[in-house]
Amino acid sequence: MAELHFFTGTMDSGKSTLALQTNHNHAARGRVGRIFTTHDRAGEATLSSRLGLTLEATEVASDFDFWNYVVRSLTAGSRIDYMICDEAQFYTREQIDQLAKVVDELQIDVFAFGILTDFRSNLFAGSARLVELADRMNVLQVEALCWCGKRATHNARTENGVMVVEGDVIVVGDVDEMDAVPADVAYEVLCRQHHRRRLTAARAKAVSLAPEPLPFG
Ligand SMILES: Nc1ncnc2c1ncn2[C@@H]1O[C@H](COP(=O)(O)OP(=O)(O)O)[C@@H](O)[C@H]1O
Numbered sequence: 001m002a003e004l005h006f007f008t009g010t011m012d013s014g015k016s017t018l019a020l021q022t023n024h025n026h027a028a029r030g031r032v033g034r035i036f037t038t039h040d041r042a043g044e045a046t047l048s049s050r051l052g053l054t055l056e057a058t059e060v061a062s063d064f065d066f067w068n069y070v071v072r073s074l075t076a077g078s079r080i081d082y083m084i085c086d087e088a089q090f091y092t093r094e095q096i097d098q099l100a101k102v103v104d105e106l107q108i109d110v111f112a113f114g115i116l117t118d119f120r121s122n123l124f125a126g127s128a129r130l131v132e133l134a135d136r137m138n139v140l141q142v143e144a145l146c147w148c149g150k151r152a153t154h155n156a157r158t159e160n161g162v163m164v165v166e167g168d169v170i171v172v173g174d175v176d177e178m179d180a181v182p183a184d185v186a187y188e189v190l191c192r193q194h195h196r197r198r199l200t201a202a203r204a205k206a207v208s209l210a211p212e213p214l215p216f217g
């Protein structure tokens with residue numbers, strides 16, 4: 001039986017790497033797959049991992065219809081055994097419904113990868129629908145860590161080094177590996193407590209370096 005799988009984790013937890021590995025393992029056994037992504041950091045129609053691997057993909061625009069695409073491909077004589085869907089948090093609810101229909105009606109496995117929540121810690125539309133519909137939901141085993149050493153569960157957005165909680169939901173960017181000069185827009189993974197307190201690595205460092213108040217008397 002085909003299944004709808006959802007693999008999730010914070011930014012930088014290895015989702016795109018797993019997407020590429022999943023594709024590799026299925027292709028190595030002679031299965032035929034299709035690769036999809038949207039808004040990848042490496043540019044349009046590209047699935048990229050921070051480990052350096054990239055793969056050509058179909059770019060999923062907001063009006064892309066998975067059901068029509070698959071039916072048209074099969075009618076034209078193509079074979080599709082599985083689909084790899086990266087950055088699935090950005091897909092619309094309708095697109096996730098189409099993927100579920102592809103699994104149920106056409107017996108094609110779908111492997112979707114994406115982050116659960118945005119920089120304000122609200123569920124992304126695509127991820128929320130995946131949580132509702134997936135046959136299997138898997139949390140990535142490689143844990144991204146907060147600066148304090150705890151498991152990171154939240155994605156923070158920074159603008160010029162300062163954490164923000166307002167702005168557009170979709171802003172492509174990367175985790176700022178403590179660059180000397182912070183990027184205009186960057187992301188940092190944090191534990192819930194530090195996300196709540198807006199305490200990024202840079203702010204925690206600044207606070208710890210602040211001079212002690214002089215003792216009175
Ligand atoms: N230089 C490196 N050496 C070893 N592992 C690395 C290196 N750079 C990144 N990684 C691994 O790659 C992971 C990020 O992979 P990626 O697939 O791009 O994540 P995601 O798609 O979840 O954002 C990191 O969690 C880390 O384990």
Ligand SMILES: Cc1cn([C@H]2C[C@H](O)[C@@H](COP(=O)(O)O)O2)c(=O)[nH]c1=O
Binds near residue numbers: 039114118119157
């Ligand atoms: C939290 C958050 C992230 N994004 C963007 C930033 C990246 O381009 C992708 C996530 O990619 P990854 O492979 O999981 O690192 O999503 C965004 O647009 N809005 C957000 O709130």
